[in-house]
Amino acid sequence: xxxxxxxxxxxxxxxxxxxxxxxxxxxxxxxxxxxxxxxQCHPLLIKSLSWLTGEFxxxxxxxxxxxxxxxDFLTNNGFLEFIKYLYRKGILNYEHWxxxxxxxxxxxxxxxxxxxxxxxxxxxxxxxxxxQSRIYQAKIAIFGIAGVGSWLCRELVMMGFQNxxxxxxxxxxxxxxxxxxxxxxxxxxxxxTEVGKQxxxxxxxxxxxxxxxxxxxxxxxxxxxxxxxxxxxxxxxEPYIGYTxxxxxxxxxxxxxxxxxxxxFDAHLASLGELIIxxxxxxxxxxxTFFKESLKDWKPISYPVKDRRSSFGGLASLSVLAASTxxxxxxxxFIDFTGIFEGERGELLFDDYNLSxxxxxxxxxxxxxxxxxxxx
Numbered sequence: 001x002x003x004x005x006x007x008x009x010x011x012x013x014x015x016x017x018x019x020x021x022x023x024x025x026x027x028x029x030x031x032x033x034x035x036x037x038x039x040q041c042h043p044l045l046i047k048s049l050s051w052l053t054g055e056f057x058x059x060x061x062x063x064x065x066x067x068x069x070x071x072d073f074l075t076n077n078g079f080l081e082f083i084k085y086l087y088r089k090g091i092l093n094y095e096h097w098x099x100x101x102x103x104x105x106x107x108x109x110x111x112x113x114x115x116x117x118x119x120x121x122x123x124x125x126x127x128x129x130x131x132q133s134r135i136y137q138a139k140i141a142i143f144g145i146a147g148v149g150s151w152l153c154r155e156l157v158m159m160g161f162q163n164x165x166x167x168x169x170x171x172x173x174x175x176x177x178x179x180x181x182x183x184x185x186x187x188x189x190x191x192x193t194e195v196g197k198q199x200x201x202x203x204x205x206x207x208x209x210x211x212x213x214x215x216x217x218x219x220x221x222x223x224x225x226x227x228x229x230x231x232x233x234x235x236x237x238e239p240y241i242g243y244t245x246x247x248x249x250x251x252x253x254x255x256x257x258x259x260x261x262x263x264x265f266d267a268h269l270a271s272l273g274e275l276i277i278x279x280x281x282x283x284x285x286x287x288x289t290f291f292k293e294s295l296k297d298w299k300p301i302s303y304p305v306k307d308r309r310s311s312f313g314g315l316a317s318l319s320v321l322a323a324s325t326x327x328x329x330x331x332x333x334f335i336d337f338t339g340i341f342e343g344e345r346g347e348l349l350f351d352d353y354n355l356s357x358x359x360x361x362x363x364x365x366x367x368x369x370x371x372x373x374x375x376x
Contacts, residue, residue: 007059121335135161139230140231141167141233143232147314150196151320289363
């Protein structure tokens with residue numbers, strides 16, 4: 001904001017409603033987040049809100065208030081301070097503030113509602129520009145382009161992520177119609193990575209998508225595969241996500257990269273996976289130790305059916321929920337790299353919509369992450 005406040009033409013932005021509680025109490029409600037700010041102020045200031053259309057400068061509006069014969073109020077620059085306060089809170093903005101963000105025009109146009117949502121959260125158009133620029137430049141690797149991973153790909157590109165590495169060895173089968181976010185009859189027997197790539201490009205033709213058509217195994221060379229990646233996501237349930245999560249977590253801890261483990265747990269519930277931030281949250285080895293200890297009294301017997309993968313049930317909506325919570329967690333991270341993220345794993349239970357959450361602490365004796373400090 002320019003220091004020449006007198007020339008500024010204040011404009012109430014569309015995403016905030018105003019409720020009058022008394023002649024001197026007003027509440028601003030942010031429509032996207034339901035955040036509320038209650039302000040007690042001079043009745044003239046409340047009256048002035050209806051003038052904040054972006055047509056008149058602070059200087060011109062001050063002249064209108066001068067005619068209201070309230071000299072003490074005007075002498076103390078009450079109106080100017082009120083305008084500055086509303087601007088800091090993101091209640092006022094420029095009509096064309098999105099145009100000033102240094103990103104491609106069509107990209108911004110597509111994300112206009114998201115940018116307004118970020119403004120609700122941050123109260124600053126400059127901060128919105130920084131957040132969306134981080135997203136625009138970020139390089140994301142996704143392991144597993146299936147029930148959760150395909151929906152997650154779709155949501156991330158819709159949020160403005162543009163640079164992807166998709167890793168999966170499998171092909172699309174006719175049975176994937178009930179779970180996958182990219183399913184069409186014509187893609188049966190095609191590589192999931194290629195179908196996922198085309199889905200991303202259909203949403204944003206400017207996206208950059210690389211593919212790796214191999215399974216993640218103990219022998220996969222992550223050093224070369226993940227070079228330059230900013231965020232790694234694991235939704236691969238073959239091999240078991242517990243094993244792939246350990247391999248990726250150990251790489252991410254060593255290279256100080258965030259890892260989101262989403263979905264793929266057991267019976268394809270609406271699993272709310274963990275974001276692993278090296279030095280700040282538990283790593284996958286910490287989670288493994290926690291659940292081994294928590295379940296030590298469980299004594300499973302040998303099951304007669306050896307390959308039970310096809311028998312696990314699930315709903316597309318549960319996969320979408322797992323993907324959506326992962327997408328929101330990833331965006332929260334890009335909003336604030338230094339934000340507080342707790343160690344936890346959860347699942348939404350279908351029968352009563354209860355959310356079961358298991359808090360997990362860092363293991364102080366963990367041989368993988370115990371020596372890292374809290375710097376990110």
